[in-house]
Amino acid sequence: MKTTLLLLSMLFGLCACSRASERRAYAEQIAEAHAAADRASSAEELRAAGHGLERAFEQEPQGKTATTLPLRQDLADRIARLHLRLDEPAEALTWARRGLAENGDPTVLRGGLLITEADALEALGQRDEARTALMAALEINQTLLNVELENP
Amino acid sequence: MSDELLDPPLTPAEQAELAELEALLEAKNHFELSAGARKQGLADLLGQLERPKVRKLSRRPSAVVWWSLPLAAAVILAWLVPLGPERAPVSPRASALMEAQNAHLTARLTGAPLPREELDRVQAEYRHDLLASLEADR
DSSP states (O other): OHHHHHHHHHHHHHHHHHHHHHHHHHHHHHHHHHHHHHHOOSHHHHHHHHHHHHHHHHSOOOSOHHHHHHHHHHHHHHHHHHHHHTTOHHHHHHHHHHHHHHOOSOOHHHHHHHHHHHHHHHHTTOHHHHHHHHHHHHHHHHHHHHHHHHOO | OOTTSSOOOOOHHHHHHHHHHHHHHHHHHHHSOOHHHHHHHHHHHHHHHHOHHHHHHHHHHHHHHHHHHHHHHHHHHHHHSOOSSOOOOOOHHHHHHHHHHHHHHHHHHHTOOOOHHHHHHHHHHHHHHHHHHHHHTO
């Protein structure tokens, strides 16, 4: 009986360590991808950084959804902004919308993605749609600020 | 002793009235507590007045038991039933990002100069917080 308990506790310990290392690797991959994007200045570097961010986005999320979901939205936003810097608004729009599809809740990152979507639409000459996206971002922003004022 | 000092014997009418009164007095006892019961009740009341805490304590456990059962059931149910997606972690940087977004949107919609760099900087700090909380989730 004691041996079984010992084996079970060792098994649980191994599982916990394995999950912790997976989370650590996931967090490191995201952090490195963002660091590469921070350093990038030439078109080639920007493109390489974009690929690194895309690989991080395609990874299976490791950790709590409450943390990984905003991280994924932030990744999509960063990829979209890199495409805007590379003068690729269509790709930027695709990535902004992928980020928006991740979570429909009115969050601060959704607001950011709507701003990026507006930038991409504006670059594509779709000014009315861009303004609509900006107004949606403003609505979310106002809602969040009101909630914060009510619950400081 | 003369017969003048003694009451004259009761007439049948007086005897009938007395019998009626006696019957009424007996009936009264049916509607009143006995002297023993009144004494016991008074002693109980005085005892409760003198020991209010003891009385309170003696009644509380039954109430606690009856209220704690549904409370415990609610806690267990809340623990067992999934409550949908987890809420996003609240970060002080999220507030800063909201404010930076607000400044950016206001500038954008009013045609003022755009503080995009500031928005990027605050978003990078928020990202740093998210990565730190992913580490803390372990």
